[in-house]
Amino acid sequence: MLDPELRELYQQVILDHNKSPRNFKKLETANRTAEGYNPLCGDKINIFVDVEKDIVKDISFQGSGCAISKASASLMSTVVKGKSIEEAKKIFEKFHDLITGKLDEDESIEELGKLAVLAGVKEFPIRVKCASLAWHTMLSALKNEDKTVTTE
């Protein structure tokens, strides 16, 4: 029997995204990219975005990481596709509040849609970095900062 806290963290959806991540490839049409790095565990992620008139037309990622970071990147790619840069930033702020336990359960969790499956991270402070690495990297790509983002 899996511990409920552990089951909450490793929900089936997360395991699925870990196994078969969406948009897990190099985007040939990308006009912005960034690399993210977590020095604590050596995880690396590359984000590719195709931005047109402030809209994320397409997004993809590559790299290695734990199930939490991979699922988070995969879910993120599906969520921000088609959104404006401003919207993407707002979603990340909400999402960050969610995984750090700053969000009231019922307040606007709906807005986060499928990202809500990562709510279990809030019980694991050490893993917040895993869940947010892809996001920080994406925001850096959107700013067109051509540098490595680290979680430290």
Add this chain to the structure above:
Amino acid sequence: MIVKQEPTVKEIKNTYDVYKIREDFPILKIKIRNKPLCYLDNAATTQKPQQVLDTLNKYYTSMNSNIHRGVHYLSGVATDAYEEARIKVKNFINAKSGKEIIFTRGTTESINLVANSFGRSNVKEGDEIIISNMEHHSNIVPWQFLCNEKKAKLKIIPIDDNGEIIFDEFLNLISDKTKLISVVYVSNSLGTVNPVKEIIEAAHKNNIPVLLDAAQSVNHLPVNVQKLDCEFLAFSGHKLYGPTGIGVLYAKEEILKTMPPFMGGGDMISKVTFEETTFNELPFKFEAGTSNIAGAIGLGSAIDYVTSKGIDKIANHEADLLEYATVRLKEVPGLKIIGNARQKSAVISFIFDNIHPHDIGTFLDYEGVAIRTGHHCTQPLMQRYNIAATSRASFGLYNTIEEVDILVDSVKRVIEVFNA
């Protein structure tokens, strides 16, 4: 198929009562989320026996004072206890004299001491320092600082896929520019026991001094510096069942005499005027400021503890654990062991293609199993294997066959969840 090696289990029980030894370690009785603690992160740090805890307590309740300075009674008692600890260290590694034992904060500080003192006064532009591909960051970064400052070069001994130094390539790296060879005795990530005797012999043929990073050695195998004939040897107390914040640099006396001090301050001087300072004799020249007195005395107590159990017996016990754990972990589908050297100490790193070490670490934590996941401060080694991280189980003198079973069963349950 579970291959239980019954004879091995019995052998261990006959010669070495691990269950009795466990009684000495209060922390091993605690529960983690209602599961017994299964502590398999001994390469990071070891737990402390009651004997060491009592020593620390006794020091602070009945001896505490500053050493080498006061004329009062307590200062004398503390000084004697501190110097007695130095002699325990000397005997433990069979140094010639207590003058060759310098107390530091740990392996890292010991290596930095050599880099700053010996290194800065001996290494010039164009010179070379040799290290290996499996070094801990603490045996890489100080040499990078030195090489950058002196425009010297760092040369890396390559390793093969099993995690062994490629000896011929090592020999090829040696030249008249080589000023020091600094290698890890036992790798904290792979468990490889390096052929340090042969390395030292080859170095000495060319008059090159050798530093051994013995952080993972003194706790696992008998170390005899006179037999090894190394110039320097560094280790940490906290990996030897002693307190944190205390470590040792061993160095041959004739070399220490030629080395300038590392830090300046109290205790390391014999006379100070504003114009000039003359330095204290060895080993005090290298112990500036108030030392970790309690730590040194605690380390002495840890050495007493390890010696009373017998380092040979501990080594045998851990070899049995390693053998059993290797056999059992190989049962796990998809598990790949990183580090298959012929000579190995009780450390097993493993990976899966599709499950990240951090996920394994989190799951095992819920079973009460403490392992380390990550790069283990050996990032260049991880790059050599083209991986970001491993899961690492590392055993100590109090671990049991049953704990190996808990580890393996827990890992199997992670696989079930991830491969479902």
